[in-house]
Amino acid sequence: MAFDLDTFAETSEAVTWHDLDFDTFDEYPLDHQTLRTLRYMCDVEYHTSCFLREMLVTPSHREEDAAGFMTMWNREEFWHGEALAAVLARHGIQVDYNELKAKRTKLGWQLALSTMKQSALANLIGSDFVAVHMTWGGANELSAVAAYRRLADMTEHPALSPLLQRISQQETRHVAFYTTQARDRLQDSPRAQGLVRTILEKYWKPVGSGIMSEPEVQHVMGHLFGGRGEELDKLDKRIQRLPGLDGIAMFRSAFTRLGII
Known part of the structure; x- marks a missing residue:
């Protein structure tokens, strides 16, 4: 699907939720598993603003x-967190x-060095x-869409499910x-194709890895995608449509490494 930046800028807006009946949470409260997953998603x-900061030291x-x-x-993702x-x-x-944000700042030199390493690597690779x-x-956003839709289907909640569908949209x-x-x-x-394939197959991890502990990543991803390898294969097929990435199985490989499938 093509993308028009001007249209996106003109129509970008905060996700709305005030029209949803949050009083239904009193009658139909969410279970512990769902709340744990929502907290992960919220964090x-x-x-996202931290990821934006890291992007600003790369050729992008x-x-x-x-x-x-x-x-x-960055603005839209912040409002997803607010919702x-x-x-x-x-x-x-x-x-x-x-x-x-304060917790992130407390990482101090660890965060600074991480950003410096990314900057050095990115500029070494070049354009x-x-x-x-x-x-x-794209891989991160594809998995986010799948996660939000999956949780909406799992809960079938009169207030939560419509909100998750709005975010996924x-x-x-x-x-x-x-x-x-x-x-x-x-x-x-061809150089970019080979580079992207190598990096994604070896280093991509589910969104939230590096922010959350590995046990938390395993728990949440298992909650959403455990036993649903076919969903991961669908995501892989979306990435396989890109030039030079036919046959890539980055999602299945990453989730297998986590012991989820």
């Missing part, structure tokens, strides 16, 4: 379309964005790093941007 959405920030998209993307935090608050779970960034971002536009950019950059570059 990941709130951490010099790409006009990428920089423009990231501004709107999920509102659901959690109705269950007595308080999530504070500033508190999460082909943008192909890696766009394909990696915005995420599909993010998928469109990333995959359009990735396709353009992979099309005529």
Whole structure:
């Protein structure tokens, strides 16, 4: 699916939830497993601003379309976090964005060194790093869409499910941007194709890895995708459509390494 940045910028808006009847959570409260998964999703959405910070030290920030998209993307992801935090608050779970940001800041030199390493690696790779960034971002957003839709189907909740569907709908536009950019950059570059394939197959992990502990990643991903290898194969097939990535099985491989399938 093609992506029009101007249309995206003109129509980008915060996800809405105030029209949903959150009082239904009193009669139909969410179970512990679902709340744990929602907390994970909320934290990941709130951490998007940190990912944006890391992107700004790579060649991607010099790409006009990428920089423009990231501004709107960061805003939408923040509001996803706000919406999920509102659901959690109705269950007595308080999530504070500033508190999460403070925890990230406390990483100090560890965070700084991580960003410096990424900057050095990205600039060493050169312009082909943008192909890696766009394909990696597309994979992340594809998995996010699948996760939100899966949880909506699992709960069939009158307030939560519509909210998750709204979030997933915005995420599909993010998928469109990333995959359009990735396709353009992979099309005529065998070097980029080989680089992207190697990095994704060896290093991609489910969204949230690196923020959350591995046991938490295993728990949440198992909750959503345990025993559903066919869903992961569908995601792999979406990535396989990109130039030079036929046969790639990054999702199945990553989840297998986690012991989920």
